[in-house]
């Protein structure tokens with residue numbers, strides 16, 4: 190895409206994607222929490238369809254990477270957990286912490302399972318990303334082959350959360366990673382814990398699975 194060939198164009202596009210992501214997340218939160226009159230819902234649906242139309246005029250195919258992404262550099266703006274451009278992502282922010290990783294996010298109404306608490310599948314999704322990040326940061330990237338989650342207490346909505354992950358063991362191509370979810374206010378009180386197994390791909394597997402994307 191020529192408009193982002195120089196560095197300034199790329200920065201501007203990434204900012205625009207983040208701005209659109211912020212707007213979509215606001216929309217999803219408001220649309221999920223709303224008790225506005227029915228007429229307002231009908232009007233909003235029409236406005237949203239109109240706003241979506243021009244975005245659909247030029248889209249990428251299944252095996253095409255977003256122009257603003259940098260796959261090998263780890264920039265994935267539409268990742269459904271961490272992507273600033275994803276309407277679906279909380280988004281979870283992850284950074285390295287010593288030999289592990291720490292993440293932060295706050296879950297809104299769209300992630301609700303039991304009333305006022307997060308859906309269990311959402312906790313598993315956040316932990317899968319955390320554990321996968323920690324494996325990669327430790328120099329052992331792989332795909333999840335197993336994820337065990339233990340739900341000790343419900344995860345509250347609208348509450349800053351803190352997630353952790355750390356590599357617990359390496360055995361050939363298999364990396365075992367453990368992680369937790371707590372509130373930011375009470376990091377000693379584990380709400381959800383997980384153990385994941387990640388398997389490093391053989392070169393032939395990586396080619397078979399991701400060849401069409403990486404070219």
Ligand SMILES: CCCCCCCC(=O)SCCNC(=O)CCNC(=O)[C@H](O)C(C)(C)COP(=O)(O)OP(=O)(O)OC[C@H]1O[C@@H](n2cnc3c(N)ncnc32)[C@H](O)[C@@H]1OP(=O)(O)O
Nearest residue numbers: 317318321322325332333334335361362363386388390394
């Ligand atoms: C920053 C980025 C963060 C990203 C985080 C998100 C990560 C993801 O969500 S990845 C998406 C979800 N995962 C997937 O789709 C993976 C699907 N699985 C596969 O495609 C295949 O299992 C694949 C390619 C990973 C491995 O296939 P293959 O090499 O044939 O497996 P296989 O030979 O049976 O097993 C390899 C090793 O893993 C072990 N293993 C396989 N499955 C399991 C399991 N469920 N539990 C424990 N160990 C297992 C095997 O015992 C074997 O160990 P060893 O070499 O010691 O015998």
